[in-house]
Amino acid sequence: MATVTSTASPQVQSAAELSTRVQDPLWWRQAAVYQIYPRSFADSNGDGIGDLQGITSRIPYLSSLGVDAVWLSPFYPSALADGGYDVDDYRDVDPKLGTLEDFDAMITALHRAGIKLVADIVPNHTSNRHAWFQEALASPKGSAARNRYIFRDGRGPNGDEPPSDWDSVFGGPAWERIGDGQWYLHLFAKEQPDLNWDNREVRNDFLTTLRFWSDRGVDGFRVDVAHALTKDMTEPLPSKADLGAESDNNNGLHPFWDRDEVHEVFAQWRKVFNEYTPPRTAVAEAWVHADRRARYASPTGLGQAFNFDLLKAGWNSGQFRDIITKNLAEAKSSGASSTWVFSNHDVVRHATRYGLPVPGPAGGSQDGAAWLMSGGKEPALDHTLGERRARAVSQLMLALPGSAYLFQGEELGLHEVADLADEHRQDPAFFRNRGVDIGRDGCRVPLPWTRTGSSFGFGSGGAHLPQPEWFGAYAVEVQEDDPASNLTFYRRALELRRELQTEENFEWVEEISPEVLHFIRPGGWRCVTNFGSAPAALPPGTVLLASSPLQNGLLPADTTAWLI
Numbered sequence: 001m002a003t004v005t006s007t008a009s010p011q012v013q014s015a016a017e018l019s020t021r022v023q024d025p026l027w028w029r030q031a032a033v034y035q036i037y038p039r040s041f042a043d044s045n046g047d048g049i050g051d052l053q054g055i056t057s058r059i060p061y062l063s064s065l066g067v068d069a070v071w072l073s074p075f076y077p078s079a080l081a082d083g084g085y086d087v088d089d090y091r092d093v094d095p096k097l098g099t100l101e102d103f104d105a106m107i108t109a110l111h112r113a114g115i116k117l118v119a120d121i122v123p124n125h126t127s128n129r130h131a132w133f134q135e136a137l138a139s140p141k142g143s144a145a146r147n148r149y150i151f152r153d154g155r156g157p158n159g160d161e162p163p164s165d166w167d168s169v170f171g172g173p174a175w176e177r178i179g180d181g182q183w184y185l186h187l188f189a190k191e192q193p194d195l196n197w198d199n200r201e202v203r204n205d206f207l208t209t210l211r212f213w214s215d216r217g218v219d220g221f222r223v224d225v226a227h228a229l230t231k232d233m234t235e236p237l238p239s240k241a242d243l244g245a246e247s248d249n250n251n252g253l254h255p256f257w258d259r260d261e262v263h264e265v266f267a268q269w270r271k272v273f274n275e276y277t278p279p280r281t282a283v284a285e286a287w288v289h290a291d292r293r294a295r296y297a298s299p300t301g302l303g304q305a306f307n308f309d310l311l312k313a314g315w316n317s318g319q320f321r322d323i324i325t326k327n328l329a330e331a332k333s334s335g336a337s338s339t340w341v342f343s344n345h346d347v348v349r350h351a352t353r354y355g356l357p358v359p360g361p362a363g364g365s366q367d368g369a370a371w372l373m374s375g376g377k378e379p380a381l382d383h384t385l386g387e388r389r390a391r392a393v394s395q396l397m398l399a400l401p402g403s404a405y406l407f408q409g410e411e412l413g414l415h416e417v418a419d420l421a422d423e424h425r426q427d428p429a430f431f432r433n434r435g436v437d438i439g440r441d442g443c444r445v446p447l448p449w450t451r452t453g454s455s456f457g458f459g460s461g462g463a464h465l466p467q468p469e470w471f472g473a474y475a476v477e478v479q480e481d482d483p484a485s486n487l488t489f490y491r492r493a494l495e496l497r498r499e500l501q502t503e504e505n506f507e508w509v510e511e512i513s514p515e516v517l518h519f520i521r522p523g524g525w526r527c528v529t530n531f532g533s534a535p536a537a538l539p540p541g542t543v544l545l546a547s548s549p550l551q552n553g554l555l556p557a558d559t560t561a562w563l564i
């Protein structure tokens, strides 16, 4: 567990200060946003599935953590073919998670606590249980109902070959055949048919959905696979051999990733966001070439886009430095603010990634995929090193201008669960890609709140994904009053960040060792991270917080310190 050095005490925020922060239309520019994966956060009725009342009951915890906003992963009615990213109805709450009244109670309580709510919206595809898709299946070829999706005839003499050889992101073909012989496109699971964004009705219906939630007080939206909505389906469709990889496409010509027309959609969304006071915000999930990210983040578009560059970086000061410099410059030129993220519901937790051996001589990226495939056996995971480095990079991130996105459980230093039994797995990536991809369930295991007891305090029943024995040691209860815990460290870092963060200015300070990154923010707030193995000297000043204890006044390896 973490050890914290903390020497200066923060100023408590007054009610007036709190209310100013809540009203600020630019609140999102430097927000700490905490992602809740609702089924795995807190279960209020003991059915093993986290729910909205569970979230409401834990608002005191979110307040004590000190986050500015919650990003709620999908909570809509869903068969959970893809953890809720298969939406049956965009304007309701999954009965397994609660009701619209529970939603209203939750958002009211969050706002009362000064916490904003960002709702996940999934516009690329509906679920196959959505009323529109059911109507499409029941309607003839060429009908208006089919035209809300992407239906095509197959190739070959009987049309029994798919319209193209494209693969779905989760493995297997991207086309599924239906009863009358037509095929529909699904870039993800077959339970997630892609919508046709050339269709006016589709466009208008999403505007209705954005207003529906904005009217209920939602402060912003996280836009799922924002870079896939508009597609060029002109025939003949290119073969997959002619398509580049998703992230390589930086020319806007790929038939489904990152096409230029998608920004017309978001310009329309922006108009809706600006109908509200303060304007609703949005952040794009867009796995696009770094050079094209700014289009999604533009003030006439969604306003912010996730930047996954640090998430993909290795333990390497040079990579960190370049990524930070580039992204801050990009944000400045687009008028957005940068975003930073190390963990979310789609990737191996960063405490684990940083505890795996660094691949390649230059410290290439370590995504943990091979380790997961081995059930967590190979290569050996160094838990302590992983937690230590994860704290160091998280503290660095929390000192950067821009928004920091945190994933539930990272404040506990939680590791990925690698050894879930096959029969417990839920991720479609596992089922569609047997033997190649084990899926993302290991970061979605319900949180441990207490050291022992039924599902470690997650709820009074079990947990929908089984928690391992070692989860108890990471529980909130265990860390709550421990001044040296990971949780105490996060609380302190978030508290200081709120106090110290003013203008978005940032400047590198040159260090003798290239393995030490040092930058300064307004007010003389300095952040120094040691990526090297030898202890490094610190600049003069008062140490406010360090991610691991200092050694004789020096900054040890794998450690970040803030000074003023």
Ligand code: GLC
Binding pocket: 082, 085, 086, 122, 188, 224, 225, 285, 345, 346
């Ligand atoms: C996004 C989500 C992921 C989901 C996919 C399909 O990448 O983050 O969890 O599986 O979209 O909706």
Ligand code: CA
Binding pocket: 043, 044, 045, 046, 047, 048, 049, 050, 051, 096
């Ligand atoms: Ca429940």
